[in-house]
Amino acid sequence: MLEVRDIHKTYERRPLLQGVSFSVSTGETVCLLGASGSGKSTLLRIIAGLEQPDQGQVLWDGEDLAAIPVHYRRFGLMFQDYALFPHRSVAENVAFGLRMQGLPREEIRVRVLAALSQVDMESFAARRVTELSGGEQQRVALARALAPRPNLLMLDEPLGALDRTLRTQLLDELRKLLHHSGIPAIYVTHDQEEAFAIADRLVMLHDGRVEQDGSPLEVYARPASAWAARFLGFVNLLSGWVVSLDPLRVETPLGHWLVGDACSGADRSGKPVTLLIKPYGIVPAATRAECNYLEGIVQDVIFRGEDFRVDILAQGMEFQFFVDQPFQVGQMVRLNIDPQAVLCLD
Amino acid sequence: MTFGLRRRENGALGAVSQRAGLPVWLWAAPLLFLGLFFFYPLSAVLRLAGEAALAEGLKGAPWSRLGGALWFTFWQACVSTLLTLLAGLPAAFVFARYRFRGKRLLSALLTIPFILPTVVAAAGFNALLGPRGWLNGLLMSAFGLNYPPVRIINTVSAILLAHIFYNTSVVIRVVGSVWAQLDNRLEQAARSLGASSWRTFLEVTLPLLRPSVLAASLLVFLFDFTSFGVVLLLGGPRFTTLEVEIYLQTMQFLNLPFSGLLSVLQLACTLSITTLYLWLNRRQPVPLSPRLSPDGLWSVRRWRQRLLVGGVIVGITFLLLLPLVALALRSFLVISPEGDLSLTLAYYRELFINRRQTFFYVPPMVALRNSLAYGAATVTISLALGLLAASALNRRGRFERWMDAILMLPLGTSAVTLGLGFLVVFTRPPVDLRSSPWLVPIAHSLVALPFVVRTIQPVLASIPSALRQAAAVLGASPWRVRREIDWPIATRAALAGAIFSFTISLGEFGATSFLARPEYPTLPVAIFRFLAQPGDLNYGQAMAMASLLMFICGLSVLVIENIERK
Numbered sequence: 001m002l003e004v005r006d007i008h009k010t011y012e013r014r015p016l017l018q019g020v021s022f023s024v025s026t027g028e029t030v031c032l033l034g035a036s037g038s039g040k041s042t043l044l045r046i047i048a049g050l051e052q053p054d055q056g057q058v059l060w061d062g063e064d065l066a067a068i069p070v071h072y073r074r075f076g077l078m079f080q081d082y083a084l085f086p087h088r089s090v091a092e093n094v095a096f097g098l099r100m101q102g103l104p105r106e107e108i109r110v111r112v113l114a115a116l117s118q119v120d121m122e123s124f125a126a127r128r129v130t131e132l133s134g135g136e137q138q139r140v141a142l143a144r145a146l147a148p149r150p151n152l153l154m155l156d157e158p159l160g161a162l163d164r165t166l167r168t169q170l171l172d173e174l175r176k177l178l179h180h181s182g183i184p185a186i187y188v189t190h191d192q193e194e195a196f197a198i199a200d201r202l203v204m205l206h207d208g209r210v211e212q213d214g215s216p217l218e219v220y221a222r223p224a225s226a227w228a229a230r231f232l233g234f235v236n237l238l239s240g241w242v243v244s245l246d247p248l249r250v251e252t253p254l255g256h257w258l259v260g261d262a263c264s265g266a267d268r269s270g271k272p273v274t275l276l277i278k279p280y281g282i283v284p285a286a287t288r289a290e291c292n293y294l295e296g297i298v299q300d301v302i303f304r305g306e307d308f309r310v311d312i313l314a315q316g317m318e319f320q321f322f323v324d325q326p327f328q329v330g331q332m333v334r335l336n337i338d339p340q341a342v343l344c345l346d
Numbered sequence: 347m348t349f350g351l352r353r354r355e356n357g358a359l360g361a362v363s364q365r366a367g368l369p370v371w372l373w374a375a376p377l378l379f380l381g382l383f384f385f386y387p388l389s390a391v392l393r394l395a396g397e398a399a400l401a402e403g404l405k406g407a408p409w410s411r412l413g414g415a416l417w418f419t420f421w422q423a424c425v426s427t428l429l430t431l432l433a434g435l436p437a438a439f440v441f442a443r444y445r446f447r448g449k450r451l452l453s454a455l456l457t458i459p460f461i462l463p464t465v466v467a468a469a470g471f472n473a474l475l476g477p478r479g480w481l482n483g484l485l486m487s488a489f490g491l492n493y494p495p496v497r498i499i500n501t502v503s504a505i506l507l508a509h510i511f512y513n514t515s516v517v518i519r520v521v522g523s524v525w526a527q528l529d530n531r532l533e534q535a536a537r538s539l540g541a542s543s544w545r546t547f548l549e550v551t552l553p554l555l556r557p558s559v560l561a562a563s564l565l566v567f568l569f570d571f572t573s574f575g576v577v578l579l580l581g582g583p584r585f586t587t588l589e590v591e592i593y594l595q596t597m598q599f600l601n602l603p604f605s606g607l608l609s610v611l612q613l614a615c616t617l618s619i620t621t622l623y624l625w626l627n628r629r630q631p632v633p634l635s636p637r638l639s640p641d642g643l644w645s646v647r648r649w650r651q652r653l654l655v656g657g658v659i660v661g662i663t664f665l666l667l668l669p670l671v672a673l674a675l676r677s678f679l680v681i682s683p684e685g686d687l688s689l690t691l692a693y694y695r696e697l698f699i700n701r702r703q704t705f706f707y708v709p710p711m712v713a714l715r716n717s718l719a720y721g722a723a724t725v726t727i728s729l730a731l732g733l734l735a736a737s738a739l740n741r742r743g744r745f746e747r748w749m750d751a752i753l754m755l756p757l758g759t760s761a762v763t764l765g766l767g768f769l770v771v772f773t774r775p776p777v778d779l780r781s782s783p784w785l786v787p788i789a790h791s792l793v794a795l796p797f798v799v800r801t802i803q804p805v806l807a808s809i810p811s812a813l814r815q816a817a818a819v820l821g822a823s824p825w826r827v828r829r830e831i832d833w834p835i836a837t838r839a840a841l842a843g844a845i846f847s848f849t850i851s852l853g854e855f856g857a858t859s860f861l862a863r864p865e866y867p868t869l870p871v872a873i874f875r876f877l878a879q880p881g882d883l884n885y886g887q888a889m890a891m892a893s894l895l896m897f898i899c900g901l902s903v904l905v906i907e908n909i910e911r912k
Contacts, residue, residue: 050815070818071826077819083812087834096830100821148820 001025001184002047002152007056009042016042018208019056024152029178029185031199033192035231038205040188041080044154047186048077060151071100076150076183080157082141084129090140091116091125097148115147116140118177135166142174146181153178153185159194171197192232196220204228226274226345235320236277237345242269248344249291250275254315256291260339274345279309279321281341285334292342294319294335298327372738373749376731376795383788384756387767388613394770395610398603412608415591419615422502422577422587423570426509430566431559433510433661434517440658441518442525444651445643452659454907455666456515461899462670463853464512464575465870469877469892470669471508471580472499473676478885480672483681500582508576511665513566520562521555528554557626564623572616572760575855575870579877588612589762593859596766606770609763620758670896677889681882693886697894708865710891713872717852717895720868723787724794724851725844731791732798732843733836739799740806757796761856764789769860786868789857794847801846805839806832842909849902852895869895 002024009017016039024030032040045051047058049070058065065073076097084093094115098108116122119139124132129140138158145153158174159167175198178185189195195202196216204211204219212224223229226237240252248259250273257275285293296314308326312319312333327333440446441453459467473479475498482494489495498504528551536546574589586594588608595605646655680690697710735753739746756764768789772779779785809832817827855870862871869891876888 045815048815048819050818069823070815071821071823073819074821075819077816079812079816081812083810083816085813085816085831087838096817096822097820100826144816144820 001061002186003057003059003062004043004047005057005059007043007046007058008054009039009046009051010054011039011042015208017046017053020205020208020210021056022203022210022213024184024186027182027184028200029187029198030201030203031195032186032188032203032205033195033199033231034190034205036190038190039208040190040205041156043205044077044156044186044188047152048075048154049073050077074148074151076145076148076153078141078145078153078155078158081161082137084132084137084141084144086128086130088129089125090121090127090129090132093129093140094144094147096144101148111147115143118146119143119173134162135170138162138170142177146177146183150183153181153183155185155187157189158187159191160189167194174198204231206231222343223276223345226276229274229276229345234276234279235318236279238275238277238317239272240275241272245269247339250344254317255293257337257342258291258339259342259344276343276345277319277337278341278343281338282321282323283336283338285336288334289336292337292339294337296333298329298331298333301326301329372734376735376738376753379727379731379791379795380752380756383768384759384764384792387764387771388759390771391606391609391613391763391767394603394606398607401603408604411586411591412604412611415586415588415608416611418585419571419587419589422505422509422585423567423573426506426513426570427563427567429506430510430513430517430570431563433665434514434562435521435559436654437514437658437662438518438522438525440655441522442528443644444655445645446655446659448659452662455662456518457903457907458666458670458900459512459515461849461853461903463855463870463895463899464508464573465579465853465855465873466673466892466896466899467508467511467669468576468579469873469888470673470896471504471511472877473889474669474672475499475504475507478676478681478882480676483679483687487687499580500584502581502585504580505573505577505585508580509570509573511669512576513569514662514665516566516569517562520565521558524558525551525555560626561623564619564626568616568619568623568758571619572612574760574762575874579874588615589760589856592762592766596769596860602766602770605766609760609766612760612763616758616760673889673896674893677886677893680886690886693883693890696883696887697890708867708872710869710872710876710887713867713869713891714894716862716866717869719783720787720790721848721851723784724790725848727787727791728794728798728847729840729844732795732802732847733840735795735799736803736806739803753799754796756792761789761793761854762860764792765857765860768857781863783866786858786861786866787851789861790851790854791847793854793857794850797846797850798843801843802836802839806836809835838909842906845902845906845909849899852898 003021004023005021007017007020008015020039020043022030032043034040042051046053049065049068052066060073085096088096091112094112095108098111103111113122113125116125119142121136121139121143124136124140129137132140138161142158145155155174159170162170171194178187178198187195187198199216201214202216202219203213204224206225206227212219212228219228220232223232223234229237238252238254238257240250240257243249243251243256250257250259252275259275282294288295294312294314296312296319298310299313299318300311302309302311303326304322307322307324310321310323310327312321312335321335441449475481475496477494477497477499479499482496485491485495486493498507532550532554533546536550537543541549571587572589573587574593577585577587577590578593581590588611592605592608592612595601595608644651646652677693678689678691680688680692697714699709735749739750739753768785772785813831814827817831818824822830852868853870854868855874858868858871859874862868867875873888873891873895876884876891879885
């Protein structure tokens with residue numbers, strides 16, 4: 001379906017995108033995840049045809065779209081702050097794309113109502129868009145983007161402007177709607193929770209490149225890099241270097257660590273690596289162990305409903321773990337960590 | 347009345363809306379117009395003054411009149427500005443901080459002076475306080491007097507009062523909007539740190555308001571400085587400002603060189619005031635963070651608050667409404683020599699009749715017809731040029747910033763100077779337009795053009811590029827985007843600009859008094875003539891014409907408000 005190939009884009013003489021490639025297949029929702037300023041929105045605009053890449057191609061069913069202007073691409077784009085036409089009513093906004101296709105009036109009317117009922121806004125058809133609340137505007141913008149049945153729907157931080165409760169609710173509806181409609185979608189966000197909730201596949205952008213591309217499960221189970229791990233909310237990162245390969249053993253300032261999950265790639269002997277210690281699977285230790293051992297002072301204990309988050313300071317480094325039983329603040333703890341909970345990143 | 351520009355920065359993301367190249371063809375017509383009808387007459391006035399200064403012709407110039415006019419112009423402008431601030435600042439405070447019943451109605455009232463012709467205001471004050479006015483009429487019939495006891499017309503007080511009438515709204519608008527935007531948590535913070543309410547005002551509020559107070563003062567000073575109709579109609583022969591002196595020297599003493607000299611002096615003064623105003627307005631040193639919640643408005647509770655808010659409501663209503671109501675009522679009223687009052691439609695009936703069977707006096711209805719025709723022509727010219735200029739201004743660059751300033755120049759030039767310039771240049775070859783009916787609407791268009799541009803341009807600029815892009819993504823071609831997005835949104839602003847321009851043309855008095863040929867007077871010119879004539883009938887007809895003018899202008903305001911609300 002959609003294939004984005006080696007896109008380069010410079011913005012104000014700074015490289016913004018440096019060879020981004022990914023694809024979206026039929027019915028799939030792909031989440032572009034990255035920090036603000038990572039070029040996500042620019043990438044969307046390039047796909048939509050609103051901007052030209054310096055280099056690279058956007059292909060649809062194998063055909064290069066470079067020569068096809070925005071208004072012939074039949075991609076839907078939902079703008080960050082919705083860009084509803086203030087001089088038109090809700091229904092007229094939704095009808096816009098259909099009118100551009102030159103459909104007969106009666107069909108437009110029917111499809112506008114259908115699109116509005118998809119987002120539960122039929123009763124608002126005659127309203128002015130300036131009278132709508134943020135959540136209502138979001139729904140109308142979605143209906144407007146969906147009504148012409150675009151080949152691809154792109155959503156640029158569609159929930160960014162809304163408050164938290166509304167976000168959770170709309171996120172759910174959006175997810176159902178995308179999956180029901182079967183329209184392939186690209187969803188841009190900087191919020192990993194949102195991304196996990198809605199994506200069939202995550203594409204993480206960092207420094208103008210795709211850092212990682214995979215299903216939410218894969219990405220969470222195995223972040224591709226220290227940056228990806230940090231961006232996904234992991235805290236426990238340790239740098240060290242490989243001392244032996246089978247089993248994989250890494251030397252760090254906090255002793256030696258056995259890694260259950262082998263590094264991908266070839267020989268890493270003596271190479272610097274980063275260890276990610278998943279926040280689960282710690283066992284209190286009776287004595288000092290030879291490896292996979294952490295000794296520190298409990299800084300803070302935070303109740304999270306199901307379990308507790310424990311912040312531990314070990315040799316000046318912060319670690320976070322989730323445990324069933326609370327620890328005492330100020331307590332000295334010794335922990336053994338399951339090698340299966342230790343990952344080796346590049 | 348402050349035509350501040352807040353631009354939305356499109357940045358590089360507005361790629362689709364950016365069209366390359368200098369829009370030369372957009373600029374051609376507005377530039378040609380300004381060059382021919384603004385810079386050319388103005389340069390002629392300058393040359394006139396220069397030649398006069400070099401030649402012997404000024405030996406017998408009435409230098410004492412110049413000194414007197416200059417002194418009086420500054421003096422009355424200073425006093426008027428001070429009084430206006432005194433009246434406007436408390437009102438600005440009340441509007442910014444209190445919630446009270448009738449607030450919206452009162453804000454609507456405040457738009458009156460922006461659109462009311464000076465001739466109408468002068469007639470209104472005359473109807474209220476003049477020797478044939480309400481106050482004197484009532485006093486005379488109450489006490490059986492055979493002379494009007496209140497003599498305020500043809501004194502400085504009348505001039506000052508009319509200036510307060512006109513400019514209090516400016517102070518309320520300019521200062522009040524900034525005051526309402528002040529984050530009142532700043533004041534709360536000061537109070538919580540131990541400052542008294544007075545101390546808080548002195549140390550927190552006032553310093554934050556200072557730029558806006560300065561800006562408002564300068565604007566008011568500029569309006570007072572260039573005041574023409576008010577001084578001519580309410581001040582009488584004893585008081586002449588520079589503007590009035592130019593008029594008298596040109597029209598009565600036919601001393602064109604001296605008029606030129608006065609105009610140059612006037613131009614130098616107004617340009618320095620305008621420059622100072624723009625310079626002060628440019629630096630807004632304190633970033634004003636908008637208030638987060640609208641519940642910052644106070645409701646009126648204690649008796650001191652009642653006194654303040656009540657005083658402002660009553661004061662504004664009296665100041666703004668009383669002259670207008672007096673005018674409308676006076677146009678239906680006959681005061682017999684015995685002091686008896688009775689109602690009549692005679693003045694309106696007389697509007698269709700030419701009592702003086704002379705060539706130079708036309709029935710007042712013809713003046714109305716002239717005014718409407720000139721108004722229509724002004725709308726056509728200023729709207730066409732304004733639309734071109736506004737679209738051209740919409741791409742921002744160094745060139746556009748310069749053009750923006752140049753387009754605003756006629757605002758800082760007095761209408762009387764403009765009128766003189768037209769008279770000097772266009773009543774002799776090579777461009778003899780003396781008998782052309784276009785001279786008046788062209789002058790009106792010059793005055794109206796800055797307003798039209800300032801009405802349309804911000805609307806065009808404020809269309810977010812995302813709207814155009816959204817339309818494009820939904821399948822609209824670039825041409826279709828213009829038709830579906832830009833034009834419908836700009837149409838409303840254009841309509842408002844058109845009505846604005848129409849009312850400006852209807853009320854314009856300064857330039858018209860130079861240019862209107864005797865047999866083709868406009869309504870304001872006719873009102874001026876009839877007011878200057880003796881007799882109750884002439885006075886009543888002036889009142890009737892002024893009421894008509896007021897009615898048309900009021901209607902226009904209503905239409906504009908309706909357009910803007912939609």
